[in-house]
Amino acid sequence: NAGVTQTPKFQVLKTGQSMTLQCAQDMNHNSMYWYRQDPGMGLRLIYYSASEGTTDKGEVPNGYNVSRLNKREFSLRLESAAPSQTSVYFCASSERDRADTQYFGPGTRLTVL
Amino acid sequence: QKEVEQNSGPLSVPEGAIASLNCTYSDRGSQSFFWYRQYSGKSPELIMFIYSNGDKEDGRFTAQLNKASQYVSLLIRDSQPSDSATYLCAVNKGSNTGKLIFGQGTTLQVKP
Numbered sequence: 001n002a003g004v005t006q007t008p009k010f011q012v013l014k015t016g017q018s019m020t021l022q023c024a025q026d027m028n029h030n031s032m033y034w035y036r037q038d039p040g041m042g043l044r045l046i047y048y049s050a051s052e053g054t055t056d057k058g059e060v061p062n063g064y065n066v067s068r069l070n071k072r073e074f075s076l077r078l079e080s081a082a083p084s085q086t087s088v089y090f091c092a093s094s095e096r097d098r099a100d101t102q103y104f105g106p107g108t109r110l111t112v113l
Numbered sequence: 114q115k116e117v118e119q120n121s122g123p124l125s126v127p128e129g130a131i132a133s134l135n136c137t138y139s140d141r142g143s144q145s146f147f148w149y150r151q152y153s154g155k156s157p158e159l160i161m162f163i164y165s166n167g168d169k170e171d172g173r174f175t176a177q178l179n180k181a182s183q184y185v186s187l188l189i190r191d192s193q194p195s196d197s198a199t200y201l202c203a204v205n206k207g208s209n210t211g212k213l214i215f216g217q218g219t220t221l222q223v224k225p
Contacts (some may be wrong), residue, residue, distance in 0.1 A: 031211050040121065042201060042215040043157070050211070058212065090156055094211050101147070102213065104156040 002026055004105035006091050012111045013081045021076040021108050023091030031094045032074035033102060034058075034066060036087040043090065049074055081112045114139055117204050119216035127224055132189040134219050136202030139183070146178055146185045147203040147213065157201055161187070192223045 004025045013019055025032065030051045035043040035058075045058030047066040055066050063085060065077045074093075078085060089108045094100040117138050126132045134148075145164050149157035163169045163176040163185065175188040185204075189196055199220045203213040 033211075035215075040217055042117075042217040043203075043213075044215070045212055048212060059214075096211065100211050101159050101162065102211070104158070107156050 004091055004093055004103055006089075006105040006108050008108060009106065010109045012113065013078075014113050015082060017081050018077065018079050019081065020078075021089055021091075021110075022073070023075065023105060024073045025091075025093040025103075025105075026072065027093060027095075027103065028071070029093035029095050029103075030071070031096060031100070032068065033092040033094075034064075034074070034076045035090045035092065036060065036085075037090060037107075038087050046076065046089075081110075083112045086110060086112045115216070116140060116214045117202055117216040119200075119202050119219045121217055122220040123222050124219055125222045125224060126192050128192060128194060130192050130223075132192045132196065132221055132223070134187040134189075134200050134202075134221065135184060136186065136216055137184045138202075138204045138214075140204070140206050141180075141183065143180075143183075143204045143206050145205040146176070147205075148174075148176060148185075148187045149201040149203060149215075151199045151201055151218065153198075160200075189221075192221075194223045194225050197221055197223050 033048040034046040049068040091105040092102040094102045148160045151157045161176045177186045199218040202216040
């Protein structure tokens with residue numbers, strides 16, 4: 001089992017460029033999450049998907065879109081990147097959508113110039 | 114006021130000592146509480162979760178929850194240099210989802 005995988009590991013974008021961060025899990029989990037982590041800020045939830053076919057906003061959704069492609073995959077898209085989106089992005093998954101242990105991927109380090 | 118607050122540290126303890134990490138939360142309706150450990154440059158990994166008032170022990174780790182005072186703590190006994198990491202407290206507010214609110218994390222340094 002690979003657990004939660006994320007691609008790419010590193011990315012540098014110019015302001016205004018777009019990109020999609022990919023996340024996949026092989027644990028047959030129902031729920032998936034996207035977080036960003038900035039120095040001194042802890043983890044902040046961007047979007048989550050409680051189950052296949054559903055998505056909902058978290059604390060900081062502005063500037064992002066998500067797609068729950070199937071049960072395994074949950075992608076995060078930046079349509080027009082801004083320097084404020086420079087961060088480390090983590091994807092996570094959990095078996096259920098209630099107070100359940102979340103397992104994290106290795107992260108994507110994104111720099112927007 | 115942040116929903117989940119932790120002292121960012123660093124908290125420095127000598128090897129073999131007890132490290133005590135604290136977390137307070139603002140929503141009285143919060144129902145479940147998690148401690149994650151994060152090594153520098155790595156992703157968070159779950160150490161413990163606790164749902165009920167009182168203590169929960171797992172090896173060298175003890176989580177303590179006091180809902181009346183709205184705090185949760187993590188004790189690490191016999192601290193080792195390998196415990197040096199950032200410890201993240203996370204709270205589920207009891208809504209119908211698994212959304213977690215994280216504190217900013219406490220950096221622990223265990224000195225040999």
